[in-house]
Amino acid sequence: MIISATMSFLVHVIAKQLNADISMGIDMQIKDNHYTGFIEGIPTFREGKVERLNQWKEANNIKDTYVYFYTDSSNDLPLCYQADHVITVNADPKLVQISDEQAWGQQHWNLNK
Known part of the structure; x- marks a missing residue:
């Protein structure tokens, strides 16, 4: 798993090259096929990395890691x-x-x- 404070579209490409199964980055809002400059959801920065990891663990029913x-x-x-x-x-x-x-x-x- 890769969790980065970089934009998610870049993180996903890098993760694929590294054979990482899961990747998270900062998700940018897209409107009319253009980036708006606004962030969607919880950004993977500082405490946001912890929040996103915990959300993923909960969604995947992962308790012991x-x-x-x-x-x-x-x-x-x-x-x-x-x-x-x-x-x-x-x-x-x-x-x-x-x-x-x-x-x-x-x-x-x-x-x-």
Whole structure:
């Protein structure tokens, strides 16, 4: 599953490439085949990620889960605190500090060869 604060039409394409079964992003309102600039539903940002995950779990009758969560942003702290296992990747400074305090895993990826 991928939950991102990116527009859902992009998240779905990326999720498909990564073979993720479920993907959630920010759903933009469409009117007359054009994006209006307004968000539909709960945006998958900060606490919204937790809400959307919990809605999905409830809708799919999923009770017992073990959540691994990868993130780079302190904006994701609400979901970090709900996850069972957090791994930060190239985290922002605030997230690095909290990750140190919480003893979360930290990874540093470099795309240079």
